[in-house]
Amino acid sequence: MSESGEVTRLLETIRSGDRRQLDRLFDVVYGELRRLARSNRRRWQGNRTLNTTALIHEVYLKLASPERLDWQSRAHFFGTAARAMRQVLINYAERARAAKRGSGEEDLPLEEEDAPFSGSTEDALALHEALGKLEQLSERQCRVVECRFFAGMDVAETAEALDVSAVTVKRDWRAASAWLHRELSAPLPPPGR
Amino acid sequence: MSDAAQRWQRVSDLVARAAELPRDEAEALIAAEAGDDPGLQEEVRALLGHADEADAFLGSLAERMGAGRPLELPDTDGAEIPERIGPYRVISELGRGGMGVVYLAERDDPRFRQTVAIKRLAAHLGGDAGERRFVAERQILARLEHPGIARLLDGGVEQGRPYLAMEYVEGEPLDRHVAQRNPGLEARLGLFLQVCEAVGYAHRNLIVHRDLKPNNVHVTADGTVKLLDFGIAKLLDPEAPDFLRTQEGPESTPLTPAFAGPEQITGEPISTATDVYALGILLCILTTGRLPYRVRPSSRAELERHVLRDGALPLSRLSNEGAEGVDPDHPIEPLPARLLRGDLEAIAARGLRKEPEHRYASALELAADIRRFLECRPVHARRGTLRYRTGRFLRRHRVAVGVTAALAAVGIAGAGAFQWNQWRHAQRLADERARAERVADLLVDVLRISEPGARAPEDIEAHELLRWGSERVRRELGNEPEVQAELLQSIGRIYLQLGRSEEAAATLETALSQKRETRAPPLEIADLLEQLGEARLKQGQPREAVAPLQEALELRRREQPASSHVAATLLQLGTAWEMAADYDAAEPLLDEALTLFRSREAPDDVSTAAVLFRQASLRHHRNDFNGALDLWNQAAAIYRETGDTASDEYVAILGMLGTYHAAMRNWDEAIATYEEKRRVAEGRFGAESPQAASALYQLASTANLAGRIDDIGPTAEKALAIQREHGDPFAIAQSEQLLGRYHLMRGRNDQAVALSRSALDGFAQVRGEEDPVTTNARRQLARALRLAGRPEDALAQIEQSRRVLERIYGADNVMTLDAQVEKARTFATLGRDASAERLIRDAVERYPNTLREGHPRLAGPLMVWGRFLLDRERGAEALDPLSRAFPLTSPTSNLRVYTRCARMLAEAHEADGNPAEAERIRSEARRRIGEIHGSGHDAIAYLDGRLSGNDF
Known part of the structure; x- marks a missing residue:
């Protein structure tokens, strides 16, 4: 089965209630995102950062058969892709940090070395860590941040992707973003509004 | 669930709810819900402090990391109105949106009171460098001075948050204005033109709006349009290294998705064409009240799919479907589809093309087409244009630095409102790449002036500009052969459109050899070869067009087998062979072109018609007139069906x-x-x-x-x-000959002589002496000279004419015999009757060798013979030729000939002593003429001898 067919089928299965397929979907989307991010590096040359929203859309158009999917399946796809994107960015950041330290025993393959990620590695890793903590406190809030932060989805789209109401997304975002700000900005700014 | 998670649930619930409330209510909520837990209260208060900054913080983090940024920046300003911002005293809140909050404010300075709109931005600038850049760019925007643009007056940074003070415009948003007044098409387009002009002014100053939408276009009470927020979207862009930098990547994320162009969604470079897209959407809303998509998008993803994949729908369809408008509270009445179909629809579609390089290059081009539409002139949207070529060039050579200088000079020469100093200033700030692109955009604007097929008075200037531009390109781009070739090709193309095919061919040849040297891709070479072929065809050198077209065909066959590209080249090559009169070479090429075009799924269109047209003229040249007529009618029918009647081919x-x-x-x-x-x-x-x-x-x-x-x-x-x-010497000569003939018939013989001589010179120059057209003109000159009383001069001319005709066509040819008859008349004028009589008799006897019995052409020589006899009082003898001639004439085929013949025949009968027969002929002629033209016609007066031959 072609990748595209597989993704569409996976999404249909997930839509009909079989959540176990989410991991498989993640693997496929993650692989494709990584591949694309590498091959697209020329496209973003001269630009400091990777356009993740565009990447995810490209992966979607490539992997899914849009005409066969209803909105909810698409939303699932983007939700999964947001997580996969987070993983792609974190992997790049970790490799970049490893390369900088010169700690790695293994030589980095060339294609990984000039991977498109050239953003702030420390920021990315700190965020990743913080999100890991947030996930312990509220998995849903972590997903909301992934959708909005890594995939650039708006409130309505995030709500669709995660099968929750828009009000929930708004509140989760408000609380989670405040919490992340506190985690990531030290020392604390003067309190009070 | 862990204890920590349970506690966090309470905390986050409170934080989220309290954050939406004004401060005192939030405090009350916290007290009510967490009154028993001071630790919880403290935690919630602390997080609320972070909530204020969180969005901006995550936004800038996302951009540093290259993640997608949250699209909808939530309100970070509370509901409270600040007392003052910078030196301004805030009066009230005007509105809020994605970018921040807008306040009405007053300058707190008694010396000059000024009411302004202050936009306090939700974004953060990220440190000192960011602030400096903000200030620098603000200064550039502050230079935009145009009656259609709300001026940026001032700005600053307060507590790390930027604000902008702008001219306060008392008006209402464009869509509301239209919804309330429901103006007609012209009035709506008038508003739209005002928008385009203001945007165009900014484009000339290298500033792109990036966030055009009805809310940013206000209409004042007197109907003046004012654009708000010009360039603000760019100002907000923390990643942009400097002002003129072309945007790429996530920082170009559009602020208002519904009006975003595809390149804004995918993070491709932003240019003036991005504003053109937004203008296309505005045009759509103005005329149909809707976004140009099939359904109203219910999510961002759906919208992006419409924009990126489906593309915009035609205006007339949007109007017909009457779906939900953009703003349900202020619905705009769609204009009827019949007003939108055709040109206007094409204009909107051109503005809404997915590929920026296929759109209008700038708002000014779009405005020019709207004006053409209003003036009922052909719009450029409906044909392939120069912009397409140069647009492609611009994209490919954005990095080319050397091109800038050459282009700038050309660009500035044409764009009058462009200010050199300002440009110089901006230039220092700019990076080379973006500069080249924008200045080249200007070149395109300028060169477009010279593009229309119609001959405009500025043509002279345009081609001089071109010559100048091409000299500079040749001189200054020697070390950039690729760029040079590309530019020369554009210039060659424009020459071609200006009808200067010689300059076009020369320029294109240079471009071609450079492209070969730089090993340009085969399809680019093919493009160029085809243009060169076209130039040579237009120069009237079809044989010289064959070689380049042949090569282009081979390239196309290899690269794009069995495509309509191949068909188009086949058509060109077939045309070249046909014009070179090699019909056997032309025929199979044209047949193959037709098969290829017809193998498409689409119905017949103008390309099919163009082939049919060629095949028709091929049949015509082979004297298969019925076949030709049939094909011409088929081709004409296609043009009429597709509505493409405004084409060269249809005219032909x-x-x-x-x-x-x-x-x-x-x-x-x-x-x-x-x-x-x-x-x-x-x-x-x-x-x-x-x-x-x-x-x-x-x-x-x-x-x-x-x-x-x-x-x-x-x-x-x-x-x-x-x-x-x-x-055009040939066309001039043709008209001179015709006009000379007209004067001859009116007896103005001296004028006839002058015109006929001039015509003869023209034909001789174009066609040479040994040409039937030239000899025919010489025969007319001979006749004019004879009638003007110069029979000796006439004799020399007619003899020369007759000799050439006899040599080319033989003695029995109709034209040779016509010349012989004319020579006979000259002899008669000279009094050499015997020679005259011998020549006429001989001619009359020999015409039937070529013309069948009863051919209308026989009437002429027979009448000349009859006239000769009548004038010599040999009326009885004249009866025979005139009785043979008369049945060959008719009042419908040529009234003049018929009437003259009738009058002469009647004269001959009278001379023969048969006045009754003469009267019978006259009354018969009077009746037939009267039936067609009425009894008062000059022909009848002439018949009855009341008018001379020169007056009829």
């Missing part, structure tokens, strides 16, 4: 169909067809165009053939005047 087809009708002596149809040709040509090329002149000439010529003398003079004179402007 009308010309041919007219000629066929004329050849079949269907005068009324011929004249009607030529009249249509004139109308179409005037609409397509202008009333002073060569094509319009050609139609006029054909009308006059048909009038001549039909004997409708009065219709010849003014029409031929008008044609001649236009042709003299354009300087």
Whole structure:
């Protein structure tokens, strides 16, 4: 089965209630995102950062058969892709940090070395860590941040992707973003509004 | 669930709810919900402090990391209104949106009181560097001074948050204005033009709005349009390294998705064409009240799918479907589809093309097409343009630095409002790449002036500008052969459109050799070869066009087998062979082109029609007139069905169909067809165009053939005047000959001599002496000279003419015999009657060797013979030739000939002593003429001897 067919089928299965397929979907989307991010590096040359929203859309158009999917399946796809994107960015950041330290025993393959990620590695890793903590406190809030932060989805789209109401997304975002700000900005700014 | 998670649930619930409330209510909520837990209260308060900054913080983090940024920046300003911002005292809140909050404020300075709108931005600038950049860019924006743009007056940074003070515009958003007043099409387009002009002004100053939407376009009470927030979107862009930098990547995420162009969604570079896209959406909303997509998008993803994949729908369809409008509270009444279909729809579609390089290059081009539409002139949206070529060039050579200087010079020469100093200033700030692109955009704007097929008065300037530009390109881009070639190709193309095919061919040849040297891709070479072929065809050198077209065909066959590209090249090559009169070479190429075009799924279109047209003229040249007529009619039908009547080919087809009708002596149809040709040509090329002149000439010529003398003079004179402007010697000579003939028929022999001589010189120059057209003109000059009382001069001319004709066509040829008859008349004038009589008898006997018995052409020589005899009082002898001639004439085919023949025959009967028969002939003629033209017609007066031959 072609990748595209597989993704569409996976999404249909997930839509009909079989959540176990989410991991498989993640693997496929993650692989494709990584591949694309590498091959697209020329496209973003001269630009400091990777356009993740565009990447995810490209992966979607490539992997899914849009005409066969209803909105909810698409939303699932983007939700999964947001997580996969987070993983792609974190992997790049970790490799970049490893390369900088010169700690790695293994030589980095060339294609990984000039991977498109050239953003702030420390920021990315700190965020990743913080999100890991947030996930312990509220998995849903972590997903909301992934959708909005890594995939650039708006409130309505995030709500669709995660099968929750828009009000929930708004509140989760408000609380989670405040919490992340506190985690990531030290020392604390003067309190009070 | 862990304890920590449970506690966090309470905390986050409280934080989320409290954050939406004003401060005192939030405090009350916290007290009520967490009154028993001071630790919880403290935690919630602390997080609320972070909530204020969180969005901006995550936004800038996302951009540093290259993650997608949250699209909808939530309100970070609370509901409270600040007392003051910078030196301004805040009066009230005007509104809020994605970018921040807008306040009405007053400058707190008693010396100059000024009411302003202050936009306090939700974004953060990220440190000192960010602030400095913000200030620098603000200064550039502050230079935008245009009545249609709300001025940026001031700005600053307060507590790390930027604010902008702008001219306060008292008006309402464009869509609301239209919804309330429901103006007609012209008024709506008038508003739209105002928007385009303001945006165009900014484009000329290298500033892109990036966030055009009805909310940013206000209409004041007196109907003036004011654009708000110009360039603000760019100002907010923390990643942009400097002002002129072309945007790429996530920082170009559009602020208002519904109006975003595809490149804003995918993070491709932003240019003036991005504003053009937004203008396309505005045009759509103004005319149909809707976004140009199938359904109203219910999510961002759906919208992006419409924009990126489906593309915009035609205006007329949007109007017909009448789906939900953009703003349900202020619905805009859609204009009827019939007003939108065609040109306006094409204009909108051109603005909304997915690929920026296929759109109008700037708002000014879009405005120019709207104006063309309002003036009912052909719009550029409906044809492939220069912009497409140069646009492609611009994209490919964004990095080329050396091009800038050459282009800047050309660009500035044309863009009058452009200010050099300002540009110089911006230039220092700019990075080379973006600069090249934008200045090249200007070049395109400038060069477009010279693009239209119609001959405009500024043509002279345009081609001088071109020559200058191409010299500079040659001189200054020697070390950039790729760029040079690309530019020369553009210039060659424009030369071609200006009808300067020689300059075009020379320029294109240089471009071609450079492209070969730099090993350009084969399809680019093919493009160039085809243009070169076209230039040579237009130069009238079809044989020289064959080689480049042959090579182009081979490239296309290899790269794009069996495509309509191949078909188009086949058509060109077939045309070249046909014009070179090698019909056997042309035929299989044209047949293959037709098969290829027809193998597409689409119905027949203009490309099919163009092939049919060529095949028709091929049949025509092979004397298969019925076959030709059939194909011409087929081609004409396609043009009419597709509505593409405003094309060169359709005009040419009308010309041919007219000629066929004329050849079949269907005068009324011929004249009607030529009249249509004139109308179409005037609409397509202008009333002073060569094509319009050609139609006029054909009308006059048909009038001549039909004997409708009065219709010849003014029409031929008008044609001649236009042709003299354009300087095509052949067309001029044709009209001079026709006009000379007209004067001959009116007895103005000296004028006839001058015109006929000039025509002869023209034909001799173009065609040479040994050409039937030239000899025919010489025969007319001979006749004019004879009638002007210079028979000796006439004799020399007619003998020369006759000799050439005899050599080319033989002694029995109709034209040779016509010349012999004319020579006989000259002898008669000179009093050499015997020679005259011998020549006429000989001619009359030999015509039937070529012409069948009863051919109308026989009437002429028979009448000359009859006249000769009548003038020598040999009326009885004249009876025989005139009785043979009379049945060959008719009042419908040529009234003049018929009436003259009737009068001479009547004279002959009288001379023969048979006045009754003479009267019978006259009354019969009076009756037939009267039936057609009425009894008061000049022909009857002439018949009865009340008018001389020169007056009829």
